[in-house]
Amino acid sequence: MSLPRTLLGLLDPQPAHGYDLKRSYDQHFAGEKPLAYGQVYAALARMLSNGLIEVAGVEAGDGPDRKRYAITDAGVTELRSWLATPEPPAAYLQSTLYTKIVLAVLTGSDPQELLDSQRSAHLAEMRVLTRRKQGGDLATQLVCDHALLHLEADLRWLELTAARIDDLRQAVTR
Amino acid sequence: MSALLEGDRLDKSFGPTPALRGASIAVEAGEVVAIVGASGSGKSTLLHCLAGIVRPDAGTVRYGDAELTAMADGERSRLRRSEFGFVFQFGHLVPELTCLENVALPLRLAGIRRREAEQRALEWLARVEVEQVARSLPGEVSGGQAQRVAVARALIGGPSVVFADEPTGALDSLNGERVMQLLTAAARETGAAVLLVTHEARVAAYSDREVTVRDGVARDLRVLA
Amino acid sequence: MIRTLLPLAGAAVLRGRDARARTALVAVAAGFAVALLLLAVSVPGALGARSARQDARSPLVVEGSAPLRLTEIGITTGSDDVSGLVLAPATGRVPLPPGVQALPPSGSMLVSTALKAELAGPDGALLRARLPYRVAGTIAPAGLLGPTEARFVAVDPAVAGAGTAVGVRGFGQAVSRDPLDPVLSLLVVVGVLILLVPIGIVVAVAGRFGAERRDRRLAALRLLGLSSGSVLVLALLEAAVAAAFGDVVGLAVFAAARSMIGSFSVASLGVFPGDVAPTWPAVVLVLAAGPLLLGGAALAGLLALRVEPLGVARRAGRRRRLVWRVATLVLAAALLGAGTVALAARLGLGVWLVGSGVVLLLGAAVALLPWITERAAGALAIGPVAWQLARKRIRHEGTTTGRVVGAITAVVAGAIALQLLFAGLAGGYTTDTGARRTGTLFTAQQERGAVADRMRALLGSAGTPALASTELAVHGSADRFVSLVIGDCRALAAVASVPGCVDGSVYVDRGGDARPGVVLDADGPWRVPVDAPSVSLGPLPDGDTFEGVVLITPGALPTARRGAVTVSTVLPTSAAGLTRIVRSAVAIDPTISVRSLAPFTLAHRFDAVRRGLTVGLVLVLLLIGSVLFVSVGEQLRERRQALAVLAVLGLPRRTLMGAILAESALPVVVGAVVATVTGTALGAVLLAIMGQPAVPDAGVVSSTAAVALLVPVLVTAASLPAAARLLRPEHLRAE
Numbered sequence A: 001m002s003l004p005r006t007l008l009g010l011l012d013p014q015p016a017h018g019y020d021l022k023r024s025y026d027q028h029f030a031g032e033k034p035l036a037y038g039q040v041y042a043a044l045a046r047m048l049s050n051g052l053i054e055v056a057g058v059e060a061g062d063g064p065d066r067k068r069y070a071i072t073d074a075g076v077t078e079l080r081s082w083l084a085t086p087e088p089p090a091a092y093l094q095s096t097l098y099t100k101i102v103l104a105v106l107t108g109s110d111p112q113e114l115l116d117s118q119r120s121a122h123l124a125e126m127r128v129l130t131r132r133k134q135g136g137d138l139a140t141q142l143v144c145d146h147a148l149l150h151l152e153a154d155l156r157w158l159e160l161t162a163a164r165i166d167d168l169r170q171a172v173t174r
Numbered sequence B: 001m002s003a004l005l006e007g008d009r010l011d012k013s014f015g016p017t018p019a020l021r022g023a024s025i026a027v028e029a030g031e032v033v034a035i036v037g038a039s040g041s042g043k044s045t046l047l048h049c050l051a052g053i054v055r056p057d058a059g060t061v062r063y064g065d066a067e068l069t070a071m072a073d074g075e076r077s078r079l080r081r082s083e084f085g086f087v088f089q090f091g092h093l094v095p096e097l098t099c100l101e102n103v104a105l106p107l108r109l110a111g112i113r114r115r116e117a118e119q120r121a122l123e124w125l126a127r128v129e130v131e132q133v134a135r136s137l138p139g140e141v142s143g144g145q146a147q148r149v150a151v152a153r154a155l156i157g158g159p160s161v162v163f164a165d166e167p168t169g170a171l172d173s174l175n176g177e178r179v180m181q182l183l184t185a186a187a188r189e190t191g192a193a194v195l196l197v198t199h200e201a202r203v204a205a206y207s208d209r210e211v212t213v214r215d216g217v218a219r220d221l222r223v224l225a
Numbered sequence C: 001m002i003r004t005l006l007p008l009a010g011a012a013v014l015r016g017r018d019a020r021a022r023t024a025l026v027a028v029a030a031g032f033a034v035a036l037l038l039l040a041v042s043v044p045g046a047l048g049a050r051s052a053r054q055d056a057r058s059p060l061v062v063e064g065s066a067p068l069r070l071t072e073i074g075i076t077t078g079s080d081d082v083s084g085l086v087l088a089p090a091t092g093r094v095p096l097p098p099g100v101q102a103l104p105p106s107g108s109m110l111v112s113t114a115l116k117a118e119l120a121g122p123d124g125a126l127l128r129a130r131l132p133y134r135v136a137g138t139i140a141p142a143g144l145l146g147p148t149e150a151r152f153v154a155v156d157p158a159v160a161g162a163g164t165a166v167g168v169r170g171f172g173q174a175v176s177r178d179p180l181d182p183v184l185s186l187l188v189v190v191g192v193l194i195l196l197v198p199i200g201i202v203v204a205v206a207g208r209f210g211a212e213r214r215d216r217r218l219a220a221l222r223l224l225g226l227s228s229g230s231v232l233v234l235a236l237l238e239a240a241v242a243a244a245f246g247d248v249v250g251l252a253v254f255a256a257a258r259s260m261i262g263s264f265s266v267a268s269l270g271v272f273p274g275d276v277a278p279t280w281p282a283v284v285l286v287l288a289a290g291p292l293l294l295g296g297a298a299l300a301g302l303l304a305l306r307v308e309p310l311g312v313a314r315r316a317g318r319r320r321r322l323v324w325r326v327a328t329l330v331l332a333a334a335l336l337g338a339g340t341v342a343l344a345a346r347l348g349l350g351v352w353l354v355g356s357g358v359v360l361l362l363g364a365a366v367a368l369l370p371w372i373t374e375r376a377a378g379a380l381a382i383g384p385v386a387w388q389l390a391r392k393r394i395r396h397e398g399t400t401t402g403r404v405v406g407a408i409t410a411v412v413a414g415a416i417a418l419q420l421l422f423a424g425l426a427g428g429y430t431t432d433t434g435a436r437r438t439g440t441l442f443t444a445q446q447e448r449g450a451v452a453d454r455m456r457a458l459l460g461s462a463g464t465p466a467l468a469s470t471e472l473a474v475h476g477s478a479d480r481f482v483s484l485v486i487g488d489c490r491a492l493a494a495v496a497s498v499p500g501c502v503d504g505s506v507y508v509d510r511g512g513d514a515r516p517g518v519v520l521d522a523d524g525p526w527r528v529p530v531d532a533p534s535v536s537l538g539p540l541p542d543g544d545t546f547e548g549v550v551l552i553t554p555g556a557l558p559t560a561r562r563g564a565v566t567v568s569t570v571l572p573t574s575a576a577g578l579t580r581i582v583r584s585a586v587a588i589d590p591t592i593s594v595r596s597l598a599p600f601t602l603a604h605r606f607d608a609v610r611r612g613l614t615v616g617l618v619l620v621l622l623l624i625g626s627v628l629f630v631s632v633g634e635q636l637r638e639r640r641q642a643l644a645v646l647a648v649l650g651l652p653r654r655t656l657m658g659a660i661l662a663e664s665a666l667p668v669v670v671g672a673v674v675a676t677v678t679g680t681a682l683g684a685v686l687l688a689i690m691g692q693p694a695v696p697d698a699g700v701v702s703s704t705a706a707v708a709l710l711v712p713v714l715v716t717a718a719s720l721p722a723a724a725r726l727l728r729p730e731h732l733r734a735e
């Protein structure tokens, strides 16, 4: 996920301080891992130099940074085009696990074992997410569901692979 | 450590088709166990054997100190009535009874008076958020509502084990998840163990642990250990 | 447990429109059976009550002086029988017939309500002429055999001296009477059984409606922990609840029939509703029959299944076996044979043997039906797609339609047998009355010849010759008599050729002691002239035939010497002035009998049995028709999904309709053949048992079969619109 573009989106409704940006980012997207201030300022600096945002005002005070940032027209254009561009369908895990399975078949160890333990690992992770989801507010639920659905998709693939492991064996050992 | 419900090396064939080939499983009191595995792997058969609905060809099913596989039909029926609850894919509600009467049925079969049984049934319907269908017949309610009614009926008698075979199979994911939440929450509250057959990982994620069935063999890590 | 199960059974039977419709149908079918059985078991009681009433009003006749003299009078006008007593009270305590509180004054009469209506009616003129008494009151039901009986009790001192009057000291004479003719009682038993077998089948079929739904319900309850025993109990309870409704309907129908029986006169065989009272044990037995039958049907259905928590499994090894069907047939034949022998030996057992033989024969025919249907479907392997679809269905599942057709087969076979019996037996129960003409027959008996001559003259004046007859003893013998027929030359010429007849002529139809020159006792010896010509006498107008008769004209023998004389003549019923003649005749002799003549009459009892059974057959056919209608609808609904699949596969609607039609048509056709064969055979056997030539009348067979087959044809036609609606695409979506 692109952090600069996310911050750009948070700045779109109204100008904000770096501190506000971090807070609202954490609230919407962070999940378990909050955003570090350093990341925020690094991203803001990069966007400033690209002309996507500008400093809308500096307040007097003794805080580390009392600058207020606002989105520029170039920033709005950039944001709109990013939102309109679909994400490339990502192939996260298959590549690694597929490599492992092929290696298991080639080395003669049981790929079903591999699949079973991967399934257990997945389910364990999904259990954690489910529990978090049941306790959380709507935002948490939506975020957890997203992760759950992805993990579920992985599991489906695992199951398909498990069902066709014999075909795979023939294909790779030929 | 003695499990609440235990299946030991269960064999079951339907004609030439083997459905279970030495499957073993153990369920502790109050835990939610998901039975997962490919279609046709024998999940439902295993569940039915454990519930005393299907008699295995070989192997034993133990519930507490009692051996289900050695019981006569009448005894197993009594056990189903007093100790077990069921939520299947299609509610198995009695079509001629209203939802309220369906939920009250286990209490009525246990000899509780009608007024009290229906009072408690109404409370359960409220708990699964469908008190508005109390007077409707099962044919007149949606699939999700029917499954919630089935959940209430499975739990009202205070069972030790709830058997659920694809309880969300006919529901969309939102409804399905809600039914699972209600089922597991109520089961944890009443201390009932849940044996849950499903092919949906998100549904299985409501469990405490899973048992994988492949080609009629159950891989219960706890039994293997 | 029952306390929990009973509401469940109640809900299953009464919840929802479908369930209520099914229950109503079962209740009506079972109700019919119950009502019919109740009526059947009431018959002996009703007959007994009737006999008791008859006994109670039969006079106790005494010789010599008596407190009352009376004569019994029968009048037939048209088809109505009127009977009554004309009383001539003497002195002392006068005994009263039942139903009469006090004797009416002289010259008046008490009448039953039925007679009162007839007297007032448009055809009452003749009756009023015959009964010239003032109506002074009504006869209470105690004095009547039935509510529709036309009866009178008149007081007329003039009858005291009539030839038919007898002295009476009271009423209440046990009369010996013929028991119901064994053939008639066999007919009644066989007829009721023939009605009951199809009703029983229909009740059983109706009891299996919705079986699929019931199986699902029972499986759901098994899952909840009901044992297989409790499930069975529940199914029986459901049957019992439905049967209880059947009993209620049956009692209601019976009560209605009972109250209608009062106004429903079968050839004056009306019965007082109060007399139609089955005994309590019989009522209990009948009311238990419905639950037993329905419970048995449910049980039979369930025993072939295993109701498991997950659903219902058919027990293995269901193949239609020919063996026991044929065995039933053989057993039926054996029972009929044994019954024949037993009846010939006049054993009461015979009726029951024949009855169970009939039931078994019909049962065997019904049981053979699906077997033959399956074989026929298997054999007729080629044909259009619609036929192939229908064949598949017929061969793989015995359809409900098939079972209802079984009921139709039973009723058609029974109807054919009954109609054959009626046709065959009618000959035996149609009496040739011997009357050579239709008209009104007048008969009067007079002690005094002078009165007889006046009567003869009066009747003769109406334009039809009137004859009188009497018997005279041969002089010097106590037990040899010669008949005399008296009439003027015109009257004698109507019955014999009497050349040269003048008043004073005598003729002889030779035979016995009747010959010229014989001396007869007629208040002193009287010799038949030696030169009396011989003639040959034909039948008299009333049908009597004589052999050995002396024919005389009034001038040949003084009236004073003739003794008791019977005058009779037949006047056309339409004759002008008939009522005036009747009035004058009654003035001469108040005991004169007036009867309508017809050359043939069907014995009343036989006719009543025939009419009753025919009405029953029609009702049973209607009942079966409605069950068939419902079952066709039910089956279409159950199969909506399967039909939808076929429609989705692109099968044209016409093909689907064809398949549905063919599926019902084959059992119906097979049923017709089986019914015709069975019915004809049964009719022939029963006719033989009853000693009649066993030649089935093809006309009777084919017309009965045709009428009965109309039922399935009409029902199918009536359900076609519903089928067409179901097959419209928007209804073919799976539910």
Ligand SMILES: Nc1ncnc2c1ncn2[C@@H]1O[C@H](COP(=O)(O)OP(=O)(O)OP(=O)(O)O)[C@@H](O)[C@H]1O
Pocket: B014, B015, B017, B018, B019, B037, B038, B039, B040, B041, B042, B043, B044, B045, B046, B199
């Ligand atoms: N009543 C039956 N008669 C015949 N075969 C059966 C029966 N029930 C199950 N089987 C067979 O037993 C095997 C296991 O069936 P089971 O229903 O237990 O599978 P499952 O894991 O529940 O599958 P799914 O996920 O599709 O429900 C299958 O091969 C099935 O065909």
Ligand SMILES: [Mg+2]
Pocket: B043, B044, B045
């Ligand atoms: Mg299954």
